[in-house]
Every structure is written in C-alpha cells, then in structure tokens.
Ligand code: SF4
C-alpha cells in the first residue's frame with residue numbers, strides 16, 4: 001500500500017507530507033527543519049510549540065510539532081515561547097510571596113484557554129485558582145508533568161504566566177524541604193539510598209512500587 005501524500009502549509013509555504021507522519025518529520029523530509037525549533041523530538045522538552053489552523057474550517061489549536069500527525073488542509077505556525085526572567089525561589093512560600101513575585105496572579109479571568117492549550121492535559125486554570133487560595137502542594141502536583149513548553153502562557157491574554165508560577169512554587173517547596181532536612185526537622189525517607197546495602201535498597205524499591213510508600 002502506498003503512503004498517502006497531502007499538502008500542508010508551514011508559515012505560508014506549501015510542502016508535501018505523508019499523512020500520519022509528525023509535523024517535525026515532514027519538515028525534516030522537506031529540508032526545512034529550521035522552521036520549527038526542535039529539541040527532543042519525543043514530546044519531552046517543549047521546544048516545538050506550534051499553532052494549527054485548517055483551511056476547511058476544522059478547529060485548530062496549540063500542539064507540539066514532534067507529536068502531532070500531519071493531516072490534510074493543515075496550516076502550521078511556529079510559536080516559539082520566549083523564556084521569562086528567572087525568579088529566585090523562597091523557602092516556605094506564602095501567598096504574599098507568590099503575589100509579590102507574580103503580580104499577574106490575580107488577573108486571571110477564568111477563560112480556560114490555558115487548560116485547553118496544554119499538551120500534557122494539566123488543569124492549568126484550576127491550578128491558578130488553587131494558587132490564589134494558597135493550595136501550593138496541590139499546585140506542585142498539578143505541574144508534575146509540565147514540560148515547560150510555555151503554551152499556557154502564550155495563549156493567556158491576561159499575561160498570567162501560569163507555568164512560570166507553577167515552576168516557582170515547585171522550586172520553593174523543594175527549597176523548604178531541603179531546609180528542613182538540613183535542620184534535621186524532616187524524617188528523610190530516602191536516606192536508605194545512601195546508607196543501606198544493595199539488597200535492602202532493592203527490597204525497598206520493590207515495596208515502594210507495590211504499595212506506593214516507604
Ligand atoms: S488563560 Fe490566563 S486568564 Fe485564562 S484561565 Fe488561564 S491563566 Fe486565567
């Protein structure tokens with residue numbers, strides 16, 4: 001069976017692509033790899049952000065070009081997301097810290113665009129609302145699978161910067177834990193990784209996989 005070829009557009013330029021291959025692959029095959037930034041080519045690094053439109057009126061949206069399959073009538077627009085200036089994390093973050101580091105927090109109009117844009121299906125808008133209530137542990141969990149592609153920030157017309165805040169909270173909570181361990185205020189569950197013999201480590205790892213705790 002021969003592979004079906006379709007025409008797609010990349011920033012207005014028409015190329016031939018095989019139905020079902022990834023957009024990144026189609027660009028490589030056409031010799032225009034540079035037209036979309038690419039890193040891991042496996043949906044992990046968040047470099048290859050694009051927006052899509054379909055000339056037949058189907059709804060487009062934001063995607064990772066290395067994960068999205070080519071389809072007929074597809075028009076691809078690269079949307080590289082510029083990184084933000086880093087904000088130093090703080091130990092034991094409070095709502096006032098978050099609000100002062102990110103005054104954009106309270107601008108959220110609950111439009112939902114960030115959630116719709118996320119290629120990792122993170123409930124971004126709900127997480128912004130959790131940030132406003134100071135539910136930081138839950139926010140850190142929400143952003144566990146974030147690949148920092150920046151699409152949630154790209155689509156936010158109110159410039160709220162959800163993933164930048166999520167990352168800052170994760171780093172700040174990590175710093176808090178580190179400070180507690182240093183002061184011996186935290187029972188370090190993972191200490192056995194350094195201390196015990198290899199068999200005991202393996203047994204603990206098996207137990208963790210079975211039961212989900214140490
Ligand atoms: S896109 Fe911006 S304004 Fe809309 S829900 Fe997300 S954070 Fe709030």
Ligand code: SF4
Nearest residue numbers: 118146149150152163
């Ligand atoms: S939360 Fe934002 S930055 Fe993280 S994966 Fe989703 S869209 Fe990308």
Ligand code: FES
Nearest residue numbers: 039040041046066
């Ligand atoms: S190139 Fe890394 S996510 Fe697409």
